[in-house]
Amino acid sequence: MSLIQEKVNQAIQILKEQNIDLWLTFVRETSGVRDPVLDFLIGENDLTWPSALILTKHGDKIAIVGSLEKEALTRMDIFSEIIGYDAAVSGILRETITRLNPDWIAVNTSKNNVHADGLTHAMYEFLIEYLAGTPFADRLISAEPLINAMRGRKTKAELARIQKAVEITEEIYQKTFAFIKAGMTEVEVADYMHSLMKEYGVGFAWPRENNPAVNSGPNKVVGHNGPSSIRIERGHVIHFDFGVKYEGYCSDIQRVAYVLREGETEAPVEVQRGFITIRTAIEKAREAMKAGATGNSIDTIAREIVTDSGYPEYKYALGHQLGRVAHDGGALLGPLWEKYGDSPNQKLEIGQVFTIEPGLAVSNYGYIGLEEDVVLTEEGAMYIGEPQREIVLLKG
């Protein structure tokens, strides 16, 4: 069974579990605006004309597509009923939904999870227009709970790909630490990491402009910005944020190194203190993670460890889910800030993969941020790969 077939069957199970009659993904010209759930329904393929992909809790798998795309969809072997049309989708869509007579129709609109929010406003208006005069226009609900569950609960095949992505990321980090010399620019280090990515045949978990982020020393502005012409110097903390995509699945890992000054055999005490604070925050957060806990409760644990140690509060969420994209949606290990919507209140589920990534700045040295990837199991959250337990020391 292909990964797509596996995820489509999982979606039908979740429809049953959540008692949702019908899930409708309504799209067009997906090379222009691509609903993120298409990755799970048709892989990397595109649909050109207005198309409806329908799954029901009874196991129906129906696609209504332009007739020129019927053959391609048939080959994929995902949908059991494929209806092609030439001029107008509205009548066929109305007839199909009337025949299925659902109490509720879940559509891809969501305030909390962008990955459940692929329905554009105009496509929503088309749907209302096409269903006008039927009982179904009033039966639209958000598919967010369904999509959160489907994206969140990783199958074995999905988890294996993430593990492989993490493994490659760790190998690239090791080679990079051996490569770095004082005097190199951040850009030179990033170029080297890109060349290793090419060797490993992996893609970018997020755009190459700031992947990897390489931040050397106290003068670099840290954030979603890429490597600069700043030169690595002895006495710098170097912070990295880096993620690769392996067969469609991402890693997302931060690491920290320190370039020893002459005579030094370890990092200065304030750097070590910063590192231990972050390491402790990660470990305590991981230990507290379990099914049913809210993401916010986990965020609070790590956040307080950092602020109680006298550091300023980091201005972002402790961790996000990881999967087909680096920032996957659904339950978030985050504070209750407007920009995060309801995601931090959502409960953790077995099979979800999260990042844990607190951070702080150490004056005169640089930024310390670690990021580990973990998977939630019956036995708790397990590290994927080896967490960074000590600061990497570079000879300079």
Add this chain to the structure above:
Amino acid sequence: MSLIQEKVNQAIQILKEQNIDLWLTFVRETSGVRDPVLDFLIGENDLTWPSALILTKHGDKIAIVGSLEKEALTRMDIFSEIIGYDAAVSGILRETITRLNPDWIAVNTSKNNVHADGLTHAMYEFLIEYLAGTPFADRLISAEPLINAMRGRKTKAELARIQKAVEITEEIYQKTFAFIKAGMTEVEVADYMHSLMKEYGVGFAWPRENNPAVNSGPNKVVGHNGPSSIRIERGHVIHFDFGVKYEGYCSDIQRVAYVLREGETEAPVEVQRGFITIRTAIEKAREAMKAGATGNSIDTIAREIVTDSGYPEYKYALGHQLGRVAHDGGALLGPLWEKYGDSPNQKLEIGQVFTIEPGLAVSNYGYIGLEEDVVLTEEGAMYIGEPQREIVLLKG
């Protein structure tokens, strides 16, 4: 000036021309759902937190973004005012719009053009919520006319990239015609074309699954589906649909070849007749193209040439615009079918690039479809590259 700076300045000119006070692009987590206009505003970069990109007819270029992305945006040197925030975008957005006090706010929602339809339904609802209690919630209009003009009117730099994409496509076609031998499968031909793409360092104008389409002989189902294990035989018409992406801009070209049978020195008369019909339809359509004509009037010319010659009507539009994506939006050379919305009624403008691509099947031989790319100038529509004027004859 970078291509992005050039397009942003062009957008401001179009705002003036169309007398739209303010254009608001409102997005979040663009690695998940990406508004297509971002290519013109921030290139390949992503925005993580809810972000507002504002251009006004007075020349304001304002970005409201998560504070961690402020530095990256500053480096791009596109926006003259960049406001960072940590927790909530709503207040800053409301204040900024109130300060600018626009009569109309164009937002990215469009029934006719998917490339002007990047605003999701949930983001639209956020906007209405954030602007509630101000006069601005009722001032939202569609940015479709603005985006159509901006995407359609190619700058010199954009046109040069499309020309280069077409040039490379033609070279790959020539090499492929020299490579093909009877007995090869469609997939083998496509693999060879992929290897040439790699040599040329170009990307795919649409996904590789059906790029190139390679359709050999009368038994292949033609449409948006890729090459199969069908073997090329003498007496087959081979039809190709292929497009590359060069520095972000696409080509989209169809070609037709015929594999000579023993003793043949030219294609059978019915194949020639089909080819000439399609070639004539393209040429007559091109000659009729001028600024101010509707796309539908051009579609009708070619469509009637094909049906008047006794062939069935092709079930798709004669041609679409071409640019950053193969199927770019706005005015369409198409019939007045529901699935095309109002696009066929829109008027052609100088600077637009179109495909022209009628097709027909010849019984017992295969599918004949040609596709040429043209740019509309003051002197009429000009071919980009060399059109196919005769059927390519392969020795088999």
